[in-house]
Amino acid sequence: MNAFEFKNPTKIIFGEGEIKKLSDNIPANSKVLLAYGGGSIKKNGVYDQVIAATRNFEVTEFSGIEPNPHFETLMKAVELIRNKNIDFILAVGGGSVIDGCKFISAAVYYQGDEWDLVEKGLARKQEKVVPFGTVLTLPATGSEMNSGGVVTKVATQQKRTFGGPQYFPVFSILDPTVIQSLPKRQIANGVVDAFTHVMEQYLTYNHGGIIQDRMAESILQTLVEIGPAVMENPSDQNLAGNLMWSATMALNGFLRLGVPTDWSTHMIAHELTALYDIDHARTLAIIAPNLYKKLFEDKKDKLVQYGKRVWNIQGESDIEVAEKAIEKTIAFFHSLGIDTKLSDYTNNYENTGQIVYDRFKERNWMGLGERQKVGPELAKEIVEMSY
Amino acid sequence: MNAFEFKNPTKIIFGEGEIKKLSDNIPANSKVLLAYGGGSIKKNGVYDQVIAATRNFEVTEFSGIEPNPHFETLMKAVELIRNKNIDFILAVGGGSVIDGCKFISAAVYYQGDEWDLVEKGLARKQEKVVPFGTVLTLPATGSEMNSGGVVTKVATQQKRTFGGPQYFPVFSILDPTVIQSLPKRQIANGVVDAFTHVMEQYLTYNHGGIIQDRMAESILQTLVEIGPAVMENPSDQNLAGNLMWSATMALNGFLRLGVPTDWSTHMIAHELTALYDIDHARTLAIIAPNLYKKLFEDKKDKLVQYGKRVWNIQGESDIEVAEKAIEKTIAFFHSLGIDTKLSDYTNNYENTGQIVYDRFKERNWMGLGERQKVGPELAKEIVEMSY
Numbered sequence: 001m002n003a004f005e006f007k008n009p010t011k012i013i014f015g016e017g018e019i020k021k022l023s024d025n026i027p028a029n030s031k032v033l034l035a036y037g038g039g040s041i042k043k044n045g046v047y048d049q050v051i052a053a054t055r056n057f058e059v060t061e062f063s064g065i066e067p068n069p070h071f072e073t074l075m076k077a078v079e080l081i082r083n084k085n086i087d088f089i090l091a092v093g094g095g096s097v098i099d100g101c102k103f104i105s106a107a108v109y110y111q112g113d114e115w116d117l118v119e120k121g122l123a124r125k126q127e128k129v130v131p132f133g134t135v136l137t138l139p140a141t142g143s144e145m146n147s148g149g150v151v152t153k154v155a156t157q158q159k160r161t162f163g164g165p166q167y168f169p170v171f172s173i174l175d176p177t178v179i180q181s182l183p184k185r186q187i188a189n190g191v192v193d194a195f196t197h198v199m200e201q202y203l204t205y206n207h208g209g210i211i212q213d214r215m216a217e218s219i220l221q222t223l224v225e226i227g228p229a230v231m232e233n234p235s236d237q238n239l240a241g242n243l244m245w246s247a248t249m250a251l252n253g254f255l256r257l258g259v260p261t262d263w264s265t266h267m268i269a270h271e272l273t274a275l276y277d278i279d280h281a282r283t284l285a286i287i288a289p290n291l292y293k294k295l296f297e298d299k300k301d302k303l304v305q306y307g308k309r310v311w312n313i314q315g316e317s318d319i320e321v322a323e324k325a326i327e328k329t330i331a332f333f334h335s336l337g338i339d340t341k342l343s344d345y346t347n348n349y350e351n352t353g354q355i356v357y358d359r360f361k362e363r364n365w366m367g368l369g370e371r372q373k374v375g376p377e378l379a380k381e382i383v384e385m386s387y
Numbered sequence: 388m389n390a391f392e393f394k395n396p397t398k399i400i401f402g403e404g405e406i407k408k409l410s411d412n413i414p415a416n417s418k419v420l421l422a423y424g425g426g427s428i429k430k431n432g433v434y435d436q437v438i439a440a441t442r443n444f445e446v447t448e449f450s451g452i453e454p455n456p457h458f459e460t461l462m463k464a465v466e467l468i469r470n471k472n473i474d475f476i477l478a479v480g481g482g483s484v485i486d487g488c489k490f491i492s493a494a495v496y497y498q499g500d501e502w503d504l505v506e507k508g509l510a511r512k513q514e515k516v517v518p519f520g521t522v523l524t525l526p527a528t529g530s531e532m533n534s535g536g537v538v539t540k541v542a543t544q545q546k547r548t549f550g551g552p553q554y555f556p557v558f559s560i561l562d563p564t565v566i567q568s569l570p571k572r573q574i575a576n577g578v579v580d581a582f583t584h585v586m587e588q589y590l591t592y593n594h595g596g597i598i599q600d601r602m603a604e605s606i607l608q609t610l611v612e613i614g615p616a617v618m619e620n621p622s623d624q625n626l627a628g629n630l631m632w633s634a635t636m637a638l639n640g641f642l643r644l645g646v647p648t649d650w651s652t653h654m655i656a657h658e659l660t661a662l663y664d665i666d667h668a669r670t671l672a673i674i675a676p677n678l679y680k681k682l683f684e685d686k687k688d689k690l691v692q693y694g695k696r697v698w699n700i701q702g703e704s705d706i707e708v709a710e711k712a713i714e715k716t717i718a719f720f721h722s723l724g725i726d727t728k729l730s731d732y733t734n735n736y737e738n739t740g741q742i743v744y745d746r747f748k749e750r751n752w753m754g755l756g757e758r759q760k761v762g763p764e765l766a767k768e769i770v771e772m773s774y
Contacts (some may be wrong), residue, residue, distance in 0.1 A: 001401075001563075001624075001628040001629065001632070002623055002721040003401060003402025003403065003405060004399075004401050004402065005398065005400050005401070006398070006399040006401070007396065007397070007398035008395070009394065009396040010394070011392065011393070011394035012391075012392065012394065013392050014388075014390060014391050014392070014393070014645065015389070015390025015646070016390065018390060022504050022611065065709070071597065092522070114725070163407075176388075185425065208625035208628075208629070209623075209629070210609050210612060210613060211568070211605065211606065211609045211629050211632050211633045211636065212631045212632075214605030214606070214608055215602060215603075215605045215606075215636075217601075217602070217605065218598065218601030218602045218604065218605040219598065219602075221601055222597050222598040222601050225597060226597060237388075238388055240596035241388035241595075241645070242595070242597045242598050245388070245598050245599075245645070246598045249598065249602075249641075254636075257401070257632070258401065258402075258628070258632070
């Protein structure tokens with residue numbers, strides 16, 4: 001185990017009907033920006049609950065934050081906050097809305113080209129930010145209990161991550177009943193996103209983090225157990241609650257403590273979304289298995305452990321266990337209705353490897369992953385394996 | 388899964404040599420009370436590291452906080468803080484020193500009989516408290532990342548719990564190298580204390596908290612794997628680190644979220660420590676297996692799950708699996724050199740069941756545990772089973 005520091009101050013409020021607690025958790029006398037996405041919250045009752053619980057605040061609405069939130073859209077919210085002296089943001093939505101609000105939080109008081117906050121990593125240095133809380137409507141990204149985000153600049157097709165300890169939500173309300181109104185596609189996406197987050201903090205090499213490995217496996221086992229079931233029975237509050245809490249625990253910081261991580265699946269996959277607008281989770285399902293195959297020797301020991309403990313694969317040679325573990329992973333994605341080839345999503349895939357190569361090169365990403373091996377060439381090969 | 392709220396703001400600083408970070412984490416210009424126990428920190432190098440890292444602060448020392456810290460001792464520290472206008476407490480020690488400092492934190496600004504803070508539960512209502520940080524020297528209680536504590540009033544042999552969100556440490560430094568200088572007895576105590584904390588949030592009934600069960604099992608599995616090994620090789624930094632982090636995770640609030648808990652093992656066991664001054668962990672090892680046997684029918688489903696998942700007991704009937712799971716637990720305690728009968732610790736045990744009965748009665752504890760069944764009579768029977 002390596003040295004680490006950890007602090008996660010987000011207050012979680014979990015349970016059916018808990019949106020009403022907004023009234024006690026938004027700081028008194030706040031001028032609130034209510035930020036949300038395409039309007040699904042008006043169909044599932046969440047909007048009405050939020051409005052009822054915030055009636056004692058001055059609320060300005062900002063809708064239209066899209067999946068993979070756009071810098072261009074978010075800057076409109078930034079202007080609105082500046083013009084109206086708003087001092088609290090309430091993000092009501094999934095990871096895209098929450099990530100978008102983290103960017104808004106960073107940008108309001110920044111003086112300069114706000115894209116530099118992500119492109120030059122200046123968000124981390126931004127001291128004055130707008131505090132924000134969230135009402136989660138889609139379990140997937142873990143953004144409701146972490147301090148990172150992703151934004152996309154449409155003009156340049158750039159998708160970028162940013163973060164810093166000032167971007168933890170003050171509070172997040174997790175009401176698992178929101179899952180029952182989600183399209184199955186989005187539930188599946190949430191399962192795969194959470195699953196991959198765990199894998200990226202787990203599937204590296206043996207590092208002696210015995211407790212962290214076990215905790216990662218506990219979330220993987222849970223997702224395997226409940227994933228297809230929650231898609232079948234999204235109104236089962238218990239399954240929904242377990243999915244929601246698993247997705248939060250998958251990326252609230254605990255799994256990565258003191259252990260190596262490999263975020264290269266996300267970094268490659270982000271490019272596919274930027275290029276073809278494929279759902280984020282589906283790009284993960286396209287890339288992850290091929291990344292495991294490409295880096296098989298490096299990740300073999302951990303693949304064996306994963307196969308035995310998560311999938312109960314027993315009795316064969318280590319190599320067979322590791323190979324079967326990858327096949328089980330792909331089959332799990334398929335069982336959720338998620339395709340795992342790029343050509344399932346676009347006909348226009350043939351040059352993608354080269355484009356990803358160029359983008360990695362352009363950003364000087366020469367060594368991602370737990371062994372700093374994933375550069376332009378490997379990324380290209382992994383993408384080409386995914387056609 | 389039930390509704391829950393959760394917030395844990397403690398900053399964890401984990402790793403060898405990290406005590407030096409005290410200088411950056413104690414608020415600037417603080418007047419510091421350096422509180423510790425019997426002086427073992429002067430032998431293992433911790434004291435010297437603390438003094439070096441706090442040389443830019445005005446530090447007043449207070450030593451002599453005993454195991455199962457005494458109200459009478461702690462009140463001397465309270466007076467010292469009041470007299471010297473000290474505004475930050477640094478607890479250097481194990482759970483007893485940290486718990487003691489939580490009480491001190493509560494008592495300094497309280498006006499009235501300070502024992503009422505615990506006896507009447509007023510600590511939870513005390514708004515103004517003295518902030519504190521910790522340097523953990525003994526992994527066991529989890530007090531370094533939670534907001535509860537236990538104090539004992541010698542005059543009346545009363546051992547009482549207290550807590551409130553204002554009693555989270557501001558920071559806790561976890562340097563696993565401290566384990567190498569611990570007596571084996573204390574390492575064993577730490578393993579059993581952490582193990583029992585997990586069991587009390589796990590071994591109840593099936594409640595649908597799939598992810599919480601898995602997380603609890605992940606800590607139990609880790610403790611089973613590393614417990615005897617870390618006693619054999621306390622200078623193995625990896626084993627030590629896993630023990631230290633497991634003990635923290637066992638009681639930092641995550642396991643109990645949305646699930647029933649049963650703290651009656653601790654509540655009965657506290658009486659044995661108050662009566663006979665037996666190490667806290669050993670009283671848990673005396674009580675827990677008998678409590679599981681006494682409440683076998685109520686806990687059977689969970690005992691089966693525990694037996695299968697934690698101990699890999701397979702193939703027999705459910706009752707056999709559950710019974711073997713209890714036997715495995717006792718054998719695990721024995722493998723750590725921990726005796727599990729009250730008569731192993733005192734010859735004066737014969738009337739203990741009745742005394743515990745009277746104490747439960749006196750405090751009107753009629754229904755502890757996940758089914759509110761553990762009252763004076765059951766507590767008496769469980770204690771008598773432990774003779």
